[in-house]
Amino acid sequence: MTVRLPNDAGPARELYSPLTSDFHFLTMTADDIRVAILDILHDIAPDEDLTGLKEDVPFREQLELDSMDFLDIVMELRKRYRIQIPEAEYTELASMASTVRYLEPRMKDIVK
Amino acid sequence: MYDTIIIGAGMSGLAAGVRLAHFGKRVCILERHSAIGGLNSFYKQRGRTLDVGLHAITNFSPKGARTGPLAKLFRQLRVAWEDWALVPQLGSAIIFPNAILRFSNEFEMLESEIRLRFPNQVDNVRRLVASLHDYGKFGESGAGRSARKVVSEIITDPLLVEMIFCPILFYGGAREHDIGFSQFSILFRSIFLEGLARPLAGIQRILKRLAGRFKEHGGELRLRAGVAKIVVKDGAVEKVVLEDGSELEAKNVLSSAGFVETMRLCDDGQPEEQPQNLISVVESISILNASPQSLGYDQTIVFYNDSETFHYEKPNDLLDLRSGTICSPNNFAYPEPLDEGMMRVTALANYDRWIALDKEAYREAKQTCYDQLVASAVRFVPDFRPAVVETDVFTPRTIHRFTGHAEGALYGAAQKRHDGTSHLKNLFICGNDQGLVGIVGAIISGISIANQHLLK
Numbered sequence: 361m362t363v364r365l366p367n368d369a370g371p372a373r374e375l376y377s378p379l380t381s382d383f384h385f386l387t388m389t390a391d392d393i394r395v396a397i398l399d400i401l402h403d404i405a406p407d408e409d410l411t412g413l414k415e416d417v418p419f420r421e422q423l424e425l426d427s428m429d430f431l432d433i434v435m436e437l438r439k440r441y442r443i444q445i446p447e448a449e450y451t452e453l454a455s456m457a458s459t460v461r462y463l464e465p466r467m468k469d470i471v472k
Numbered sequence: 473m474y475d476t477i478i479i480g481a482g483m484s485g486l487a488a489g490v491r492l493a494h495f496g497k498r499v500c501i502l503e504r505h506s507a508i509g510g511l512n513s514f515y516k517q518r519g520r521t522l523d524v525g526l527h528a529i530t531n532f533s534p535k536g537a538r539t540g541p542l543a544k545l546f547r548q549l550r551v552a553w554e555d556w557a558l559v560p561q562l563g564s565a566i567i568f569p570n571a572i573l574r575f576s577n578e579f580e581m582l583e584s585e586i587r588l589r590f591p592n593q594v595d596n597v598r599r600l601v602a603s604l605h606d607y608g609k610f611g612e613s614g615a616g617r618s619a620r621k622v623v624s625e626i627i628t629d630p631l632l633v634e635m636i637f638c639p640i641l642f643y644g645g646a647r648e649h650d651i652g653f654s655q656f657s658i659l660f661r662s663i664f665l666e667g668l669a670r671p672l673a674g675i676q677r678i679l680k681r682l683a684g685r686f687k688e689h690g691g692e693l694r695l696r697a698g699v700a701k702i703v704v705k706d707g708a709v710e711k712v713v714l715e716d717g718s719e720l721e722a723k724n725v726l727s728s729a730g731f732v733e734t735m736r737l738c739d740d741g742q743p744e745e746q747p748q749n750l751i752s753v754v755e756s757i758s759i760l761n762a763s764p765q766s767l768g769y770d771q772t773i774v775f776y777n778d779s780e781t782f783h784y785e786k787p788n789d790l791l792d793l794r795s796g797t798i799c800s801p802n803n804f805a806y807p808e809p810l811d812e813g814m815m816r817v818t819a820l821a822n823y824d825r826w827i828a829l830d831k832e833a834y835r836e837a838k839q840t841c842y843d844q845l846v847a848s849a850v851r852f853v854p855d856f857r858p859a860v861v862e863t864d865v866f867t868p869r870t871i872h873r874f875t876g877h878a879e880g881a882l883y884g885a886a887q888k889r890h891d892g893t894s895h896l897k898n899l900f901i902c903g904n905d906q907g908l909v910g911i912v913g914a915i916i917s918g919i920s921i922a923n924q925h926l927l928k
Contacts, residue, residue, distance in 0.1 A: 403550055404550065405538075405546075405547055406551075406552040407535065407536065407552055407553050423538060424543075426544070428544065428547075428923065431923065432547070435495055435927065439495055
């Protein structure tokens with residue numbers, strides 16, 4: 361049996377199993393990461409229609425994001441998920457596909 | 473202990489504050505005045521809300537544009553197009569004796585006007601446009617080369633050179649006669665290649681949005697909180713002392729008060745710069761009982777000069793009647809016409825002469841200058857005087873009161889600090905004195921200094 365703790369129990373909305381006294385975290389999947397990135401992009405460019413965003417085409421080409429915008433994606437990730445991305449690795453965030461690929465191992469331990 | 477104290481709640485200070493607060497920094501904005509906005513503020517007079525400095529916002533780009541300063545600003549501040557609701561200009565003109573150049577937000581219009589009046593300069597104008605610096609080059613070495621020199625080497629008709637410099641200097645020249653080529657490039661792009669617009673609800677709406685966003689993110693905004701002193705210790709700001717004697721500490725201080733003004737606040741005896749002949753203006757505001765268009769005036773801005781040479785300099789008299797700008801806030805492509813007609817006329821003014829007047833003389837000078845200024849303007853536009861129902865005048869003294877800028881300087885100090893650093897490791901400068909101009913420039917300045925120095 362698992363008991364879902366209420367949302368306001370804090371950032372860790374974990375599943376707690378009284379039988380094993382063990383925590384099973386609902387961690388972020390590739391799809392969750394995609395949603396998180398879309399949410400950040402929507403905040404940065406509220407007027408953009410992101411429904412047709414292509415996975416493999418660079419954001420720079422599709423949305424004309426510049427270095428200031430990439431810095432903002434990095435800072436939003438830090439603000440929302442406490443992920444530190446070193447400057448040398450900003451290029452990994454070029455497209456949705458590469459971003460998800462890059463973030464997946466780094467966000468797998470983050471609870472939703 | 474704040475992460476950053478920002479001096480001044482004008483466009484640049486508010487924009488920097490929004491960026492920093494958005495990313496979780498503890499920020500306090502200190503504003504000496506009882507209202508936010510600085511030069512781009514607004515005030516109430518007999519029930520009307522009047523903008524202080526706004527003629528138009530430059531750098532217009534249409535909804536959906538992804539490049540250019542305006543798009544960059546919107547993304548950085550998380551602004552949706554509708555938040556500003558910019559309305560493009562109807563069309564503007566540069567009027568000299570025997571020569572008129574009309575321009576709009578389509579550069580082709582200015583090109584065709586030049587083809588008509590200066591047919592042998594068309595290719596030269598194209599070369600000038602091709603040689604303009606990118607925004608990215610701003611502040612790089614060589615950026616301060618005399619624009620007069622560069623432009624005169626390309627455009628060989630002196631009258632056309634004067635006509636191009638007239639709007640450029642009026643909208644961004646901090647010092648007399650000339651400007652650095654990098655700043656010239658920015659202004660040329662902002663005014664002629666991108667264009668002019670006005671927020672549907674005036675400047676008030678933009679300011680309130682910025683301040684609202686800042687507070688939503690936990691920022692603290694204090695009005696009537698003038699800074700008396702910046703206490704320096706070991707090459708850094710130790711604390712900020714307010715005029716009421718209270719003391720505040722912060723890791724960093726970002727000042728939009730102007731470079732010279734900020735140095736004066738520092739208690740480590742920074743050497744005073746040589747006084748410069750800084751540019752200030754007088755502006756007359758005329759409320760009309762009819763729309764300017766019904767009086768035959770459909771231009772958005774007219775830049776006028778009554779001889780073939782444009783003298784952009786601090787005049788010896790209270791104001792310079794030879795040149796000026798005329799703006800009607802009505803003449804933008806609004807979905808519905810504004811309630812009231814309004815004409816604003818601006819001309820160069822001498823701060824020292826205005827500041828020397830006693831109260832009675834100041835009041836009289838305002839009236840005399842209103843009459844002279846409007847009489848000078850109606851040489852170039854239909855005479856709107858019979859329709860005037862109310863007037864106001866603001867002077868270099870007014871600008872000084874709203875901005876705190878020395879000499880009532882409209883565009884700040886003559887020497888710009890492009891990288892925003894100072895002699896103290898945790899004191900930074902943004903706003904007019906970083907060298908970007910206009911509302912968009914001021915906001916970009918606040919954003920970029922916050923990003924470069926205060927968000928890391």
